[in-house]
Amino acid sequence: MASGNDRIGREQRLLKEGKKKYIAELGKQLIQLREGCGLTEPESPLETAKHIYRIVHTLKGSAPMFEFVRIGSVAQRLVELWEWTQREKAEASGPMTALPFGRCAEQSQPLLRELELELEVYKRELELDEQQEQVNSSFLQPNGERLLILDDDEVLRSYLVRRLRMDGYEVDEAADVATAMKLLRENSYHLITLDLMMHPDSGYELFEFLKNDPTLKWLPLIVLSGRNDVNDKVRCFYLGADDYVTKPFQYEELGARIYSLLSRTKTFEQMAFRDPLTGVYNRRFFDHQIQVELERIARYPAPISLAFIDIDGFKSINDTYGHRVGDQVLQGLAHLLQNNLRATDMLARFGGEEFILVLPNTTGPDAKKAIDDILRQAHHGPVAQNEGQAFHITFSAGIAEWSAGMSVKDWIGLADGAMYEAKQGGRNRTILYAGTPPGEAAGAQVASPGSRKTVMIADDDNILRSILIAKLKHLPVDFREAANGEEAYQSLLRRPVDLCILDGVMPQLNGFEMLARMKEQGNRPEEMKVLVLSGRSREEDISLGLKLGADAYMHKPFSMVELELRVKEMLNLS
Structure with a gap:
């Protein structure tokens, strides 16, 4: 035999179902009442009046059963108004029939409006009850907390x-x-x-x-x-x-x-x-949580790797199909990455089309294998569809394993630099940073402070500056940065450097103008070497740079390996 609680629960469910059906039926009945009490008199007034009476009589009788007290009260007033249709003397024709119908139809209008308002109120109450049930259901079934x-x-x-x-x-x-x-x-x-x-x-x-x-x-x-x-x-x-x-x-x-x-x-x-577009973590959370991960490793030593991922050709997707499609592509890649992560991994949107992935308890080679697997999955199907058109993507990824003493900025820079190498190598690939961690000289003793060189990187692209520093930081050099030519010029006058890596096109004072001013003023440091980087490869630009005193010229995009060799050569580093 069912318990008292079971019986009460069953009764509550039946009452709820009855309320929903009653409200649905009331909506239909109100339409009929509006039509019957319309402005034009019907062909058969008495039959129409009797039909109206039957509807309001039904409403009055059933409303209290489902706890709709206010509806029952309005329906009672309508029943009283149309009660004359049930008298024996009510006839199908004649002036006595027409007169009550017109008057009752007019007096019914405000009552019907009351019913419509009550319908809206009760519908909203039922919606709120359903929402509360969903909340209660969530409460009874937590999501793994x-x-x-x-x-x-x-x-x-x-x-x-x-x-x-x-x-x-x-x-x-x-x-x-x-x-x-x-x-x-x-x-x-x-x-x-x-x-x-x-x-x-x-x-x-x-x-x-x-x-x-x-x-x-x-x-x-x-x-x-x-x-x-x-x-x-x-x-x-x-x-x-x-x-x-x-x-x-x-x-x-x-x-x-x-x-x-x-x-x-x-x-x-x-x-x-959370990033509102993709639902993955944002840069703020990453900055906080990466410190947490490194502090955990300090207590319980274990490998940890970081992957920097950038969608190939994303700008052309935005330019060709619009930002709406671009957003769908970002969501699609985020979904693909999340579906292939472990519970301990952390994925964040770093900005634009860039994602960063932290893989605890994972060596660099193992991280590369995991990202290669995801890249292969990207080859097999589209990440987004829009109006019947499928969008396939590839991405470039750089991977770096953390080593003791490495700062988060350096760590990100190494992964970012490896990603840049993947772009330069033809995109659609992953590169594992295999160089020596910052602070260690590859195959040589650490240089003494007195033998360290100083390199100025003058470029308005702060991302490129960080990539260059990350790639060259294992060398025995110190770095200074400048975001425009004027800033670089004033800094060099105050403190000369051994090498200036100079962007040819910058705001305020471009690289060629800076070299021209130094030549005119005669204040270029004697031992300073100049390497010009430029997005333009025209012969006249190269000739102009060398004429103004540049020691070397490389055009963007360039090979990071070639750049490192050129820097070592210009600084006489073995």
Whole structure:
């Protein structure tokens, strides 16, 4: 036999279904009533009036059964208005029939308007009920959230663990702070519930532990306490608690607070840390999380690699088909990458058509193999379709494995430089950075400070500047940068350099104008070499550069290998 709760639940479901059908039928009936009470008198007034009466009589009788009290009240007034149709003396023709019909039809208009308004209100109420059911369904079926329950009360802790698991959460438990710390180091959690008064350590000890760990400081935390003391509450909120629940409490309240806090945290993450177009992490989250990953490696040494990915020919897609198609291509590649990642990998949109992928516990060669596999998948099918047209893409990727002492900027620069080499090598490929990490001289002793050279990179393309620095930083050189010719000129007057890598076309003062001014003023540093980089390969440009004193000329795009050889030659580095 079904329990009382089952019976109540079944009755509620039946009532809900009845309400939905009633509202749907009311919409149809209102159309008929509007037609029957129209401005023009029908051919058979009495038959029409009787039809109107039957409709409003049905509305009046069934509305209270489905708790539509206001509809029932309006329908009652309509029934009274058309009650004359049920009298025996009502005849099918004659002046006595026409007169009541016209008057009743006119007096029905405001009542029908009331019914239409009630219909809209009740439809909205049903929609809100359905939305609430979806929320409740989400609450009863969490999306893999993992919780940690810390409480030395074994009975309460066991009860909470069982109830939360019944609601679909993954739950771990700890009876003391030391055990909780161990679990927090070993696992990832979405929320903690914390008892304040425990032995031997109080719950306050965990606040300090969480605050000092960058991987845990933003973890949502609910305090459960038997003390309803305002000072305790204030102290916990200042220390970083997100909520405070006083024992004894109803589980339903705690469950709702947990759900609400997890939902807000997820929403905040979507707004603050997700790229709105592709749904992957954004640059802000990457900058934060990469530090977390490196701090984790400092505690538990392991390999970690980074891949810098750039869509080939993306500008031509935008120019030819428009940004709408370009956006679909970005979404398609993001989807392809995400579908091939492990749970521990991190994908972020770095900007434009560039994505960056962090692969923990992965060597450089293994990372290259993983990205090669994804590139092969990109060859097999389109990443987007628009109006029946399929769009296939390839990408270029650079990969670098992190080594001890390497800064994040240098690490990204190495991967970015390797990606640039992939572009120069014909695109549609991955390149693993195989050079010596920054700070180490390949095949030679580290140079002493006095023997280091200084290189000025003067180019308004900040990305190219960072690539050049990353590619050449293993050499015994120090770098200075300038974003335009005037800035480079003034800097060189103050402090000469051994080599100036100079862009031929820059704002304020281009490379050729800078060389011309130095030649005219006679203030070029005597030992300074000049390597001109230019996107123009015209013979007259090359001749002009050499005539003005350039020692070498390379046109963009150029080979990074050739550039490095040229720099070594000009600085007399073996």
